[in-house]
Amino acid sequence: MVEKSIKRIYTFLIFMFLYAPIIVLIIFSFNNSKSRGVWNGFTLKWYIELFKDREILKALYNTLLIAISSSIISTILGTFAAIGIYNMNGIFKKIILNLNYLPVLNPDILTAVSLMALFRFSKLEFGLFTMLLSHITFCVPYVILSILPKLKQMNIYLYEAAMDLGATPFYALRKVIIPQIMPGIITGGLMAFTLSIDDFVISFFNTGHGVSNLSIAIYSMARRGINPVINALSTLMFISMLILLFTINKRNDKDLIEGGR
């Protein structure tokens, strides 16, 4: 009995710790004042202002555009790279694997500054394109790492069996290998998507005139205080994530659940 209630309190505290900040943020998105410390009555004005604020909407658009395109491109690149690495042998495979680990372990700031130096060296104009390139760069290793285990689990004879039965290599890749490693691909893609939305440091150094994503836009509000419009936006994003999670769970697609881990 006591044990049970201790368990419950413990769980409650953990969830409290995880969700209290988000709850506070949601509550203050309805606060009729710019300051975050005081409750000044209920309002929806920040939501109305959000949809009129061209700057923030543009930043949201950039964030989503970059996140979606970089996750799709890096997933495609990463999938083929993973299949390639899986089929390598000996010392060469080890070297490539470790080269792949390196960007994951590297601090973000190092990746950011080195990419910036590279882009400047190659005389690229900083903007959406350089930001997209840098996001693809840091996402690919994560995609590879999430697909490799699935390849290891796969029965290698399946591919050979498909070939024996007359499949061309490409057909076998499409119909046998890809479906087998699909959960890994989806995990990789989702990981790339969230990493890209999260990123501040790399975006900050590799963007140019007129292009900022949400994290840069929010950071630049530091001097004047974060505009409550951001609370409203975060609330909406949180709710969309919640809805997405529910629909995924509801579909009860086995692959998705396995992959979404």
Next chain:
Amino acid sequence: MTKKGLALLLVFVLLGTLALTGCGDDTPSINVYNWGDYIDMDVIRQFEKEYGIKVRYDTFATNEDLYVKLKQGGSSYDVIFPSDYMIERMTREDLLVKLDKGNIPNMSKIDEKFLNRDYDPGNEYSVPYMWGTVGIIYNKTMIDKPLTSWADLWNEEYKGQIIMLNSQRDSLAVALKKLGFSMNTRNIDELEAAKEELVRQKPLVDAYLGDDIKGVIVAGDAAIGVVWSGDAVAMIRDNPDLEYVIPSEGTNLWFDAMVIPKNAKNKEGAEKFIDFMTRPDISAKNTEYIGYSTPIPEAKELLTDEIKNSLVAYPTDEMIENTEIFKDPTDIIGEYDRIWTELTSEQ
């Protein structure tokens, strides 16, 4: 396989939009780089409509971020909004171009007292955008007698009620001013003396905060804080028990101004933009949105009586008589860093 088809379609659509945004169209455009949340965005739309120039707008958080972006190259801006000491530094490093004042007729609308300051003699490079002071805000219900000077922040009675700024430059300026030194001093002894003052004050201080200072004071969690005048206006609106004072020892007077960097691609458009921003009705709109003070008297007249007559936003000339503008600290920044580290590690 419709899923895969959909994914492919998505890729193409996205690449298409990328290509479109990549190579701009032929309408003239300018790149503007301003502080975050520091403009009424309607003003930008109005400018685009009136002049047919597209504005690509971007924001930064600190003068130093702006400096790095400008030095780093790779992107070019046509109008940027640095503060006073940063303009001085950028001018010295030859990063700015001289303005053609013939193209900025509205400059004549700016109050004389905000022109020709030390950071840009003759305003050859910059046009002021917003200005303000640094002062003490306190809660009248929690403090019985009126505060008047920086020295009040060293009063034992207010132990645990004081919030200082978590900024080396601003907090040192407070101590230097209290001691009667210049806040731009390069004299190590004076800086050391200021450090000793801050060490002595530390037990009385509840916290060193940044922007969150506003919430804490408005909520009444602390009674006294050091804030910028523009923020004070908004805080007093939220909590009428608050009072803002410009300390008698003198304080910091600051400016954010518009300048054109050397690598600007559309100087003509940039000057049109600066002129537009200096138009009284436009400046009034921005001032209303931001809550800071405009340097243009005609714009001030367009504001509500409450703001127009506020001594917080628009102090009299006597009140700001002995104010100082920050000078570029580059040569002494190491000393500031050392002093601040020693202060923060002090138990």
